[in-house]
Amino acid sequence: MPIDLRSDTVTKPDAAMRQAMADAEVGDDQYGEDPTVIALQDEAAALLGKEAGLFLPSGTMANQVALRVLTRHGDDVVVGWESHIVFHETGASAAISGVQFTEVGRGPFGADELRAAIKPRGHVIYPPTTLVVVENTHNRSGGRLFTRAMSEEIGAAARAAGVASYLDGARIFNAAVALGETEAALSAPFDLVGISLSKGLGAPVGSVLAGSREHIDTARRYRRMLGGAMRQSGVIAAAGLVALRNNRGRLGEDHANAKLIATRLAGAKGVVLDPADVVTNLVVARLADGVSAYDVTEACRREGVLLFPFSQSILRLATHLEVDEAACRRAADIIAQAIEANA
Numbered sequence: 073m074p075i076d077l078r079s080d081t082v083t084k085p086d087a088a089m090r091q092a093m094a095d096a097e098v099g100d101d102q103y104g105e106d107p108t109v110i111a112l113q114d115e116a117a118a119l120l121g122k123e124a125g126l127f128l129p130s131g132t133m134a135n136q137v138a139l140r141v142l143t144r145h146g147d148d149v150v151v152g153w154e155s156h157i158v159f160h161e162t163g164a165s166a167a168i169s170g171v172q173f174t175e176v177g178r179g180p181f182g183a184d185e186l187r188a189a190i191k192p193r194g195h196v197i198y199p200p201t202t203l204v205v206v207e208n209t210h211n212r213s214g215g216r217l218f219t220r221a222m223s224e225e226i227g228a229a230a231r232a233a234g235v236a237s238y239l240d241g242a243r244i245f246n247a248a249v250a251l252g253e254t255e256a257a258l259s260a261p262f263d264l265v266g267i268s269l270s271k272g273l274g275a276p277v278g279s280v281l282a283g284s285r286e287h288i289d290t291a292r293r294y295r296r297m298l299g300g301a302m303r304q305s306g307v308i309a310a311a312g313l314v315a316l317r318n319n320r321g322r323l324g325e326d327h328a329n330a331k332l333i334a335t336r337l338a339g340a341k342g343v344v345l346d347p348a349d350v351v352t353n354l355v356v357a358r359l360a361d362g363v364s365a366y367d368v369t370e371a372c373r374r375e376g377v378l379l380f381p382f383s384q385s386i387l388r389l390a391t392h393l394e395v396d397e398a399a400c401r402r403a404a405d406i407i408a409q410a411i412e413a414n415a
């Protein structure tokens with residue numbers, strides 16, 4: 073079995089999830105009759121401190137539905153550098169919602185950067201800035217954090233400017249653990265929040281969008297429009313409920329394992345990485361000039377360690393519940409050796 077650090081999405085449902093899936097009470101969710109889906113939506117919304125929730129097949133769809141709810145075609149959206157909604161959704165934001173993006177920061181950004189990026193309203197040449205998107209944790213900067221204070225300041229700046237706000241909280245559970253905050257506190261400043269059940273929490277499928285009842289009613293229409301309305305989806309929501317109840321508390325182990333790998337890699341020749349920047353379950357390592365992330369990925373694959381090259385010179389690793397401390401130590405040695413051999 074390879075040690076798979078490509079993503080925290082690679083985990084398979086455990087015995088408790090499979091049992092819950094087999095036992096799930098179901099109904100036709102498009103008639104509002106699937107009790108397991110309703111339970112998941114309610115439980116997730118309560119955890120996030122929002123009025124209502126909506127179960128969706130993926131985090132990408134949650135992001136796209138949120139965009140559709142909170143913007144109109146031609147609007148300008150302020151978003152963090154290389155966010156998932158810009159970088160990893162195969163152009164959906166332009167194709168489906170017809171928005172343009174203004175990227176700010178280099179990872180987590182502050183309210184000042186938001187204020188500076190908002191276009192003046194009512195001006196003849198500017199597109200209206202109608203939404204800010206915060207990705208917490210921020211993937212491409214290496215799982216870095218928007219603190220509660222940063223989130224509250226961004227929410228307040230957005231409200232003051234009449235701009236809506238969306239939290240892409242695919243990894244909000246990691247953020248909550250790392251910051252010692254509740255998910256609700258980190259979500260409170262935002263109109264809508266999307267979470268992933270299939271990342272660190274280990275469910276096989278699914279995301280939830282949460283917000284006011286009015287926003288969620290609108291979101292339900294766009295979910296249908298994008299083909300994401302399902303039927304007896306309680307069979308997958310059941311695994312999501314197990315994930316939400318059982319797997320939040322252990323995420324600190326993944327963070328400790330990521331730190332351990334980062335510390336080992338930082339000591340290798342050919343790596344530019346400060347272990348202090350690794351605060352959740354993602355490690356983004358920049359390689360020195362001339363070291364190819366693709367060659368290192370291939371060398372590691374031959375040694376039984378799977379990685380995700382973000383680009384020619386950047387590697388990403390994700391820790392998760394299927395890789396324990398011993399596996400992470402072994403992987404870190406193999407990766408460090410592969411980088412040094414290619415340096």
Ligand SMILES: *Cc1c(COP(=O)(O)O)cnc(C)c1O
Pocket residue numbers: 129130131132133135156157207209211240242243268270279
């Ligand atoms: C994975 C991810 C998503 C999308 O989730 P999928 O279920 O893979 O579509 C959205 N945002 C962020 C930050 C992610 O890491």
